[in-house]
Amino acid sequence: MPIKPVHGGDPMPLESPDDVATLVGHLERRDREPAWLGDHFSYLAGTRPDWFRPFQETVIAGNHLPFWEVVYNDACVLLAGASDRCVETLAGRLRDRWSHYDMWALAAIGTDAARVVIADLVRAGGDRQDLEDSGIWVPPTGPAEYRFTSQRRAVVLEPGDFPGADNPVGLPVERIVRDPATTPVVWHYASFRLGQIPGLPPFPAERAHLVAPASACLWTVFADIGADGRYLGEEVRFESGDDDPDEDYADDAPGFGVGRVVLRPYGPDLIYSNGNVHSSPGVVGTAGGPPIGLYPNPSCPSCKRLMFHALTVETYIREHGDGFRSLYLCEDCHKVASTATGWN
Ligand SMILES: [Zn+2]
Known part of the structure; x- marks a missing residue:
């Protein structure tokens, strides 16, 4: 059952x-x-x-x-x-x-x-x-x-080597940012092909990347996205001041936890328990659907409109920090935000 x-x-x-x-x-x-x-x-x-x-x-x-x-x-x-x-x-x-x-x-x-x-x-x-x-x-x-779509897809993690995956997990940072020498981004969780999430607003990039800085506290990484699909102008904002932003996870091994995610429709093959489907084998989050609702969502740094929630996953997708990681878009300014929140 x-x-x-x-x-x-x-x-x-x-x-x-x-x-x-x-x-x-x-x-x-x-x-x-x-x-x-x-x-x-x-x-x-x-x-x-x-x-x-x-x-x-x-x-x-x-x-x-x-x-x-x-x-x-x-x-x-x-x-x-x-x-x-x-x-x-x-x-x-x-x-x-x-x-x-x-x-x-x-x-x-x-x-x-x-x-x-x-x-x-x-x-x-x-x-x-x-x-x-x-x-x-x-x-x-x-x-x-x-600023979300109610159409949901389960985010299913498949560990392993999948060259050319639609939604790769654990890419080298130089594949996803234009300037690896100056970027605050040290970690790639996953990239998502936006066309596979029904109900998202039109966005000029094929994929958006869920990324992290070297920090244990709660943060938001804003970025613009170039025509080549890489981030530029990355900027980190820390949401809580009590952690030392330099106390970091930067020594997490870059080759650790690579794989891909597959987005699957909800249906009777998932396990429904405790108000979520996360006990289903491989499920690490949900694409589409509203944000968690317990934390402030980012506003676009350019136009100030509340950003569009694309997906939320658990850090089990590729362990770096602890809690939920979410991806947001501003379809007008072509901005992307990755956010970190704690477990609720
Ligand atoms: Zn905007």
């Missing part, structure tokens, strides 16, 4: 719309552990989100959101395109009283109606930072903009 609940006992089958009705019944009666329910909804998001559609209104209007232990990236699939009536219900409640759950659900719906309401609420004093952490940008005028 691809559902492995950490709490609450054996999984139940989800093989038909009737099974989904049974699952929603458990949510309504609160007779199963929330985390057990969450792993089932996570499986549904990865396999048959269409079966959940008839229950979008039940979960929203019935005020089950505080008990619906579903992570944001699954919610963005399950609540996508919910009716304008759902949007109005949430907007009405939010105008009366601010609620993280209601705002989160509204953000997950993502329709034109939801974008207008989100922009109005933020301009009326709603929590802009919370939304930006979730990958949603409210420009000075107009509706909210989604």
Whole structure:
């Protein structure tokens, strides 16, 4: 069974719309552990989100959101395109009283109606930072903009020697930066062929590189990308001041951990556990989907717009530091950002 609940006992089958009705019944009666329910909804998001559609209104209007232990990236699939009536219900409640759950659900719906309401609420004093952490940008005028795609691919690591791989892991730094003598980049996690991640904005480079400086603290590496696909003008910003930026991982061996990643659609062949698919063999992250939501996301250093989240992987992809590594794009300024955050 691809559902492995950490709490609450054996999984139940989800093989038909009737099974989904049974699952929603458990949510309504609160007779199963929330985390057990969450792993089932996570499986549904990865396999048959269409079966959940008839229950979008039940979960929203019935005020089950505080008990619906579903992570944001699954919610963005399950609540996508919910009716304008759902949007109005949430907007009405939010105008009366601010609620993280209601705002989160509204953000997950993502329709034109939801974008207008989100922009109005933020301009009326709603929590802009919370939304930006979730990958949603409210420009000075107009509706909210989604700086991520809800279409997800599992990032699967395959160690070994793969010359000419689409998504290589562990390239020499001189292959990915134009000026190796002056670059602050010392480590290449992986390069990703952007065309394999559906829903990304058009970008002039075929691939973007997830890279790291020689530092143990939390950082962001901004770079421009040249016509040859290499980075130039790399600039590191440190997010936490308490670590010595020179205390580094620079002695990690350059030949260590080479391989490639393959991007695979979500489906019943993954393992859904603890709100993610990372216990599936080889899976080290997710391409597409929203950012983690617990950390600030980078704004483009040129135009200041919130950057577009392309993917997030664990450092298991090629060990250097500890935590999550994410890749962001500004499609207007042709900038790329690699970021480091801790485990959540
Ligand atoms: Zn920009």
